[in-house]
Amino acid sequence: MTEDSHSHENEDLQSILERITYLLRKYRLVEGLVRLQDFPRQDLVGSIIQKQNLASLQNVLDKLHPADIAHILEVLPLEDRLFIWGLVKTENDGEVLLEVSDGVRETLIADMGSSELVAAAEQLDADEIADLAPDLPSEVLEDVFRALPLEEREQLRAAMSYPEDSVGALMDFDIITIREDVRLEVVLRYLRRLGELPDHTDQLFVVDRNEHFKGVLLLNKLLVTDPDVMVSDVMTAKIIKFHPYDRAQQATQAFERYDLVSASVVDVDGTLLGRVTVNSVLDFIREKAESEALSQAGLSEEEDLFAPIWKSVRNRWAWLAINLVTAFIASRVIGLFEDSIEKLVALAALMPIVAGVGGNSGNQTITMIVRAIALGQVSTDSTLKLIGKEIGVSLVNGLVWGSIVGLFTYLIYQNISLGLVMALAMILNLLLAALVGVLIPLTRIKLGRDPAIGSSVMITAVTDSGGFFIFLGLATLFLL
Amino acid sequence: MTEDSHSHENEDLQSILERITYLLRKYRLVEGLVRLQDFPRQDLVGSIIQKQNLASLQNVLDKLHPADIAHILEVLPLEDRLFIWGLVKTENDGEVLLEVSDGVRETLIADMGSSELVAAAEQLDADEIADLAPDLPSEVLEDVFRALPLEEREQLRAAMSYPEDSVGALMDFDIITIREDVRLEVVLRYLRRLGELPDHTDQLFVVDRNEHFKGVLLLNKLLVTDPDVMVSDVMTAKIIKFHPYDRAQQATQAFERYDLVSASVVDVDGTLLGRVTVNSVLDFIREKAESEALSQAGLSEEEDLFAPIWKSVRNRWAWLAINLVTAFIASRVIGLFEDSIEKLVALAALMPIVAGVGGNSGNQTITMIVRAIALGQVSTDSTLKLIGKEIGVSLVNGLVWGSIVGLFTYLIYQNISLGLVMALAMILNLLLAALVGVLIPLTRIKLGRDPAIGSSVMITAVTDSGGFFIFLGLATLFLL
Numbered sequence A, B: 001m002t003e004d005s006h007s008h009e010n011e012d013l014q015s016i017l018e019r020i021t022y023l024l025r026k027y028r029l030v031e032g033l034v035r036l037q038d039f040p041r042q043d044l045v046g047s048i049i050q051k052q053n054l055a056s057l058q059n060v061l062d063k064l065h066p067a068d069i070a071h072i073l074e075v076l077p078l079e080d081r082l083f084i085w086g087l088v089k090t091e092n093d094g095e096v097l098l099e100v101s102d103g104v105r106e107t108l109i110a111d112m113g114s115s116e117l118v119a120a121a122e123q124l125d126a127d128e129i130a131d132l133a134p135d136l137p138s139e140v141l142e143d144v145f146r147a148l149p150l151e152e153r154e155q156l157r158a159a160m161s162y163p164e165d166s167v168g169a170l171m172d173f174d175i176i177t178i179r180e181d182v183r184l185e186v187v188l189r190y191l192r193r194l195g196e197l198p199d200h201t202d203q204l205f206v207v208d209r210n211e212h213f214k215g216v217l218l219l220n221k222l223l224v225t226d227p228d229v230m231v232s233d234v235m236t237a238k239i240i241k242f243h244p245y246d247r248a249q250q251a252t253q254a255f256e257r258y259d260l261v262s263a264s265v266v267d268v269d270g271t272l273l274g275r276v277t278v279n280s281v282l283d284f285i286r287e288k289a290e291s292e293a294l295s296q297a298g299l300s301e302e303e304d305l306f307a308p309i310w311k312s313v314r315n316r317w318a319w320l321a322i323n324l325v326t327a328f329i330a331s332r333v334i335g336l337f338e339d340s341i342e343k344l345v346a347l348a349a350l351m352p353i354v355a356g357v358g359g360n361s362g363n364q365t366i367t368m369i370v371r372a373i374a375l376g377q378v379s380t381d382s383t384l385k386l387i388g389k390e391i392g393v394s395l396v397n398g399l400v401w402g403s404i405v406g407l408f409t410y411l412i413y414q415n416i417s418l419g420l421v422m423a424l425a426m427i428l429n430l431l432l433a434a435l436v437g438v439l440i441p442l443t444r445i446k447l448g449r450d451p452a453i454g455s456s457v458m459i460t461a462v463t464d465s466g467g468f469f470i471f472l473g474l475a476t477l478f479l480l
Helices: A011-024 A028-031 A041-050 A056-065 A066-075 A080-089 A092-099 A103-108 A114-122 A126-135 A138-147 A148-160 A182-192 A218-223 A248-258 A279-296 A309-336 A338-343 A347-375 A380-413 A416-446 A453-480 B010-026 B028-032 B042-051 B054-063 B066-075 B078-087 B090-099 B100-109 B112-122 B126-135 B138-149 B148-162 B182-192 B219-224 B248-258 B280-297 B309-336 B338-341 B346-374 B380-413 B416-446 B455-479
Strands: A202-206 A212-218 A264-267 A272-277 B203-207 B211-218 B264-265 B272-277
Touching: A011 B248, A011 B309, A011 B455, A056 A080, A066 A092, A066 B248, A080 A103, A092 A103, A092 A126, A092 B264, A103 A126, A103 A138, A114 A138, A114 A309, A126 A148, A182 A218, A182 B219, A202 A338, A202 B264, A212 A218, A212 B203, A218 B182, A218 B219, A248 A264, A248 B066, A248 B280, A272 A279, A272 B219, A279 B248, A279 B280, A279 B346, A309 A338, A309 A453, A309 B346, A309 B380, A338 B338, A347 A380, A347 A416, A347 A453, A347 B280, A347 B309, A347 B338, A347 B455, A416 A453, A416 B112, A416 B203, A453 B346, B028 B211, B054 B078, B066 B090, B066 B100, B090 B100, B090 B126, B100 B112, B100 B126, B112 B148, B126 B148, B182 B219, B203 B219, B203 B272, B211 B219, B211 B264, B219 B264, B248 B264, B248 B280, B309 B338, B309 B346, B309 B455, B338 B346, B338 B455, B346 B380, B346 B416, B346 B455, B380 B416, B416 B455
Parallel strands: none
Antiparallel strands: A202 A212, A264 A272, B203 B211, B264 B272
């Protein structure tokens, strides 16, 4: 990360700065921030670069919010990225590492020495170190661990012990605790002595002498209430609280439903452990939605846009292989009917229509069901009702589209039985799609799996092979 | 909505209550809430129903948070849903209508009289009425409008004028404004006089006499600062602010990046209009992610799980029709080569493999690009670089998978040229998929369209028709 290890020519530097300037302009939003407000953007490309004034570039970076630096790093190709990374202030390193995407983080960490990594991690809170931990070399993690004060060491150990999708993984320890048997005036004085409150503090946590959670005092309440009143008289005792092993998904639902800013996390015997804030919920929702969208398309993980080719290949490998296997099976199903196709070659041209529309319809069904499951709208006793409805929809669609397709088939091939077989095959494959579209996610739920993952590949496999089999089978039975 | 218009038998009532009890148990989360804490769940099914004690059921509903009532309504079949809806307290009607999904809201509104709707809407803030407005009959909206005080009438007019995906549509008017030339003590006294602060108040908005926005006073700052200090000395003047016509997407990015709880909205001449809070951002993100997932699967909108069949059919109609058209085109491409297939029927069995793997790989590429665009990581000058990388990935994948598929083809059909043609077709179709996978979203962006919508259908259309054409064309050239 030393600057002189990079031999950046004038032009390189210029193009990086043009890039950054472009980004700053584009995200007009960001202009409101103090950090970006203060430097003369117009002059950047001109004066700074021509003088190769690295110090000025560094000055710009110093004024940026870590999230903005992270964004810039993500957008830059590897070489430029590492060059800029070398200019980022050491005390910002930790925050930036937290903000960048997984793929980019890997490239940054690979570029850092152990001592730099330890220094970066030490800038962070225990819960943040825990987020970073899986990407850190183990000797770095040990050094960080040893350097922490006892309390934070405990927190780090706890934070690292919670499963990825649990409330514990979203939890932080930035809580201010107070007692219930004091006047608000005392609380106000205590806060003034603290001099600063953690971000997202919308409530203070009331505990007894054993750290048992008693309730919360909302800051909004504190502000509007007479300072002579006791905490116990205005605190909210019955309030949403989570256990660290609750599913994170549950917490996000509660935040959405009840519009929370922060919520308390307690262990089984009621000891206050920490809190979850709306911003970690926001991050979680975003990541979850993204990883679902990626896995839907057959990508294992988020990709660094400038990752080397072999890394991208590896990321896309698994699903392509699965897809190839299912395509092979479908191909063998067709292979069973080669004699029929030889006799009536129109079958070859028509069969992909049956398979394709079935796949499309099945994906509609499965998406609806997966979504309803995620929202908790599906219970096992509604399975039959759902199957009934989906079959009804498929029947209507099958009759309508089947007739149209049958008619076209007749018009093209002047063969009325072929048209009828085509129509019937469409109807049957849509029914199959509906049935399997409901059953796949419900079965996965029963087996304790995530109903979303791989659902699209599975339904397409069924409607492809099934569609070919139904159509070619019917044709063999009735036409030959 | 009168109770006696429903002739619910004992058993019906029992099953509804079992359903509700089940839901309450399942969402253990909710137990923390005051609203649910207070009633004896065990007794519900037993005592209440046997006495047909409607009042008790109503009592339960009265204690539930509107979001929980909304959830219960969404999960119940239509008849039960309307029965429960009849029991909900009128003063909760507005909030519940806001919380339910679009499809369910329609069924509830259809069940209500004009005067009930007016009463429900009048419970809400101007920005909330604006959210509801598209679903309200116009005469109801007019009545509501007339009943509002002048200021709120203006707010409603403004809120309804902003486009759906703008910051204005997320904005609310629950702001507390103060002047900069007063001491904090005055502010504190002012707040106490107010007696209550709006939800999500994490900052007060500092304006001058002309309502021009000067900055914000963070509550956290107010709490820790000496009351003798002037507002102007502790307020934050350089702060993120939005214009109502900014894209909502921009606001959500800022909330995520800078971990905001609320942010101010000002018009072009700097007048403070309102604020955006993190909970409306949360709702927006969720809705956006959902509508993308739905459109990805070819559903026009979110579906009420218990919608009548014809409604679901309509919802899925459009994409099925498009899919059918593209499938027809692919079918005609195959039709061009019927002579070749007749001569070598193995082609019919093999061609779906080429098309299928191409579609899968194309979807991977397009998903990655769409995501990168959404995160602002793609600029036009990186187009060539991206195409280069995707083509590289495809080439690797094509060589590997193409060889495997070619080998299998040879093993099955004992025809070495067929194997070679298969391998070559795979490689070419994967290259086509990569090229088109980058170009489709980038072209849509250039045309000012949403790159995500319909991208999957388009790429599949290209890789299907293209795959068939490449494979059958090569086979015709080299094998026959």
